[in-house]
Amino acid sequence: MSFLKYNRREFLQKSALASATLGAAISGIAGTETKETGKNILNQQSGMRYRRLGNTDIYLSVISFGGLVSDESVYHYGIDRGVNLMHMSTSYKGGEAMRVLANVLKAKRDKVYVAFKDNFDDIDEILKILGTDYIDFYMINRHAEEDVKEPGLFQRFEELKKTGKVRFAGLTTHKDVPKCVAAAAEREEFSLIMPAMNQTAYDSMTKEIEAVHKSGKGIMVMKSMKGIEDNELETAWLKKLLQDPAITTVNKGIGSFEMYDRYAKAACEVLTGYEEQQLYKYAQNNRSNNCMMCSACEKACPNNVEISTILRCKDYYLEQQNDPQTALDTMQRLNKIQLNTRMCADCRICESVCPNNIAIVDRLVRARQLFADCFV
Numbered sequence: 001m002s003f004l005k006y007n008r009r010e011f012l013q014k015s016a017l018a019s020a021t022l023g024a025a026i027s028g029i030a031g032t033e034t035k036e037t038g039k040n041i042l043n044q045q046s047g048m049r050y051r052r053l054g055n056t057d058i059y060l061s062v063i064s065f066g067g068l069v070s071d072e073s074v075y076h077y078g079i080d081r082g083v084n085l086m087h088m089s090t091s092y093k094g095g096e097a098m099r100v101l102a103n104v105l106k107a108k109r110d111k112v113y114v115a116f117k118d119n120f121d122d123i124d125e126i127l128k129i130l131g132t133d134y135i136d137f138y139m140i141n142r143h144a145e146e147d148v149k150e151p152g153l154f155q156r157f158e159e160l161k162k163t164g165k166v167r168f169a170g171l172t173t174h175k176d177v178p179k180c181v182a183a184a185a186e187r188e189e190f191s192l193i194m195p196a197m198n199q200t201a202y203d204s205m206t207k208e209i210e211a212v213h214k215s216g217k218g219i220m221v222m223k224s225m226k227g228i229e230d231n232e233l234e235t236a237w238l239k240k241l242l243q244d245p246a247i248t249t250v251n252k253g254i255g256s257f258e259m260y261d262r263y264a265k266a267a268c269e270v271l272t273g274y275e276e277q278q279l280y281k282y283a284q285n286n287r288s289n290n291c292m293m294c295s296a297c298e299k300a301c302p303n304n305v306e307i308s309t310i311l312r313c314k315d316y317y318l319e320q321q322n323d324p325q326t327a328l329d330t331m332q333r334l335n336k337i338q339l340n341t342r343m344c345a346d347c348r349i350c351e352s353v354c355p356n357n358i359a360i361v362d363r364l365v366r367a368r369q370l371f372a373d374c375f376v
Helices: 008-025 029-037 072-080 092-111 123-130 145-149 155-162 177-185 199-203 206-214 231-242 257-267 273-289 296-300 307-320 324-332 349-353 360-370
Strands: 050-052 059-061 063-065 085-089 113-117 135-141 166-173 190-195 218-221 247-252
Touching (some): 050 247, 059 247, 063 072, 072 257, 092 324, 123 135, 135 190, 166 177, 177 206, 199 273, 206 218, 231 247, 231 257, 231 273, 307 360, 349 360
Parallel strands (some): 085 113, 135 166, 218 247
């Protein structure tokens, strides 16, 4: 049952039970999970928690670094304190983020796993830029259920794996997320699944998340804080996510030592009843502001507008991450049909099917103003 559908008493009763269970399970939290999971944890430090990645023999730090916010000094700071997973893509900051990571890997490649999102058209060039011989997690970038199920999806991965250039297959997805995650759970080739998952999206995916966990895979959550601007709510949401044993790690762009310390501290704490109440209130009051990446709007659009990508560029890359370069680069990859929003104000079919009642057209109009040169 979705907590957005609970009444307040039901929600708080379930939350209190979950918190009590979690507290008993992770008493002495900084070390207990590590002790249970055993022998050889890469870059293990006492102030960090680690979780086993599905059925593999790999243990990942519960906080991992994203590539959109790429501060070399913070990378070193976090790795020195136990972070052991970095996520990257050729698209981040026009390639500059890759070069920052490459500098870090010169000194710390033996302390971290690298997850890389791309189509790997030229993996040799990627490896050369990063200064490494292999990628630990080949993150296949797919955003439609049929593409995740495509029979030949892993052909390129298997070819690269035989050469030793990649180790494990992963999926990254931020469109049609519930169906893509469910499809990935059914494919044994995947070890790590990376969905966009803010508070609303998480709440809508109980069955899919459980299916991933039961299938022996791990989840690396991305875009989890989308829409949250309060530090206390952010850390409360981190604690909430880490209550779920299906979630192996929360991937986050961290831009300062203070932000890292705040997240690391929260990762070793139990969610309180007060924090549960605040998350509940936030979910109730902000549902119409939080896209759950379900793609219902795009499927209903009669003009094939790439709604989710346009709004991701505006809401996330530009306004939340303050990364105009990635926003612009992503927008410029769309074609004229995908950007044709001229009919939207007179249509609004997308809004009629949105489960969160988001004012989609108003946001598209604002995006058109911000990225005027991209639109037809």
